[in-house]
Amino acid sequence: MTNGRMKMMASGYHMPVMLHECIAALMIKPGGTYVDVTFGGGGHSKEILKHLGESGRLCAFDQDPDALRNAIDDERFVLIHQNFRFLKNNLRLHGVKAVDGILADLGVSSHQFDDAQRGFSTRFEAELDMRMDRAGALDAKQVLNTYPEADLHRIFGMYGELHNARTLAKTIAAARLIRPIHTVDGLKEVVKNVVPRGKEHKYHAQLFQALRIEVNGELDALQEFLQQTVAVLKPGGRLVVMSYHSLEDRLVKNFIAKGKFRGEVEKDFYGNEMKPLKSVSRKAIVAGSDEVARNSRARSAKLRIAEKG
Numbered sequence: 001m002t003n004g005r006m007k008m009m010a011s012g013y014h015m016p017v018m019l020h021e022c023i024a025a026l027m028i029k030p031g032g033t034y035v036d037v038t039f040g041g042g043g044h045s046k047e048i049l050k051h052l053g054e055s056g057r058l059c060a061f062d063q064d065p066d067a068l069r070n071a072i073d074d075e076r077f078v079l080i081h082q083n084f085r086f087l088k089n090n091l092r093l094h095g096v097k098a099v100d101g102i103l104a105d106l107g108v109s110s111h112q113f114d115d116a117q118r119g120f121s122t123r124f125e126a127e128l129d130m131r132m133d134r135a136g137a138l139d140a141k142q143v144l145n146t147y148p149e150a151d152l153h154r155i156f157g158m159y160g161e162l163h164n165a166r167t168l169a170k171t172i173a174a175a176r177l178i179r180p181i182h183t184v185d186g187l188k189e190v191v192k193n194v195v196p197r198g199k200e201h202k203y204h205a206q207l208f209q210a211l212r213i214e215v216n217g218e219l220d221a222l223q224e225f226l227q228q229t230v231a232v233l234k235p236g237g238r239l240v241v242m243s244y245h246s247l248e249d250r251l252v253k254n255f256i257a258k259g260k261f262r263g264e265v266e267k268d269f270y271g272n273e274m275k276p277l278k279s280v281s282r283k284a285i286v287a288g289s290d291e292v293a294r295n296s297r298a299r300s301a302k303l304r305i306a307e308k309g
């Protein structure tokens, strides 16, 4: 058994972040219908079910087949093995037209990080896979070995926020001509001369984040999802989103504040702002120091809450 698997089994699938804050933000009505679009280990879903009465309903989504084994045996619950970018159609397929609250706890689970074979972590030697959906067509090896240098430059700069993205892309493009890059250690070896000394850990984390975002189309999926929430929420319904890096948080923040991802709020003929959602918390909510001490994943979490007007 790999170290990763042993750690995963010792620590459980995933420890939910800001559980109480998320549940309070949803303002759960016992007879309401709710959606948890990032089911993972089901920590948030289990808590939502505790607040629902007999007529309440919870639909959950996860694109990772590993999450399916955590499905909760409860008549009020259904787990949909789909990407949340297809939220609206999947809810309709399950007979759900409008909901009282939607929760999204973005990114990867501890299980995905800690399972060495998935290739998400810089800590373990593994094939560079990084697909959350194991049936996905694109993996990190393909990105590294087939993308034009200019696309690698864009990905490393935008998604990894790496200052030397151009040099990094050039280094990878030159190295793969000699030998394709297949593994975590292979990638680290190729980039070792462009990594600032003493900052290896942070640099590798940013590089892996960039690859993961590209492989899973994370920012596109998030934008498509956010746009559908407006149609799916009932008036007064709550949108609760937890993100773990600034690129995601910026999209969530802008969408809540302006109804769009960039540019200014649009106005109607009479000059009224066209904003489908209203922010409930002025600033993003962050985890308390106690929680961060217990769960390091909580450190970068930002929670934003909105209500449909």
Ligand SMILES: C[S@@+](CC[C@H](N)C(=O)[O-])C[C@H]1O[C@@H](n2cnc3c(N)ncnc32)[C@H](O)[C@@H]1O
Pocket: 014, 015, 016, 017, 037, 038, 039, 040, 041, 042, 043, 044, 045, 061, 062, 063, 064, 067, 082, 083, 084, 085, 105, 106, 107, 108, 109, 110, 132, 221
């Ligand atoms: C941070 S974890 C959620 C953990 C969960 N709240 C819990 O308490 O266990 C994120 C989960 O969402 C899933 N996920 C991420 N992006 C997704 C997407 N676009 N569609 C469906 N599932 C997604 C991942 O596979 C992962 O299991």
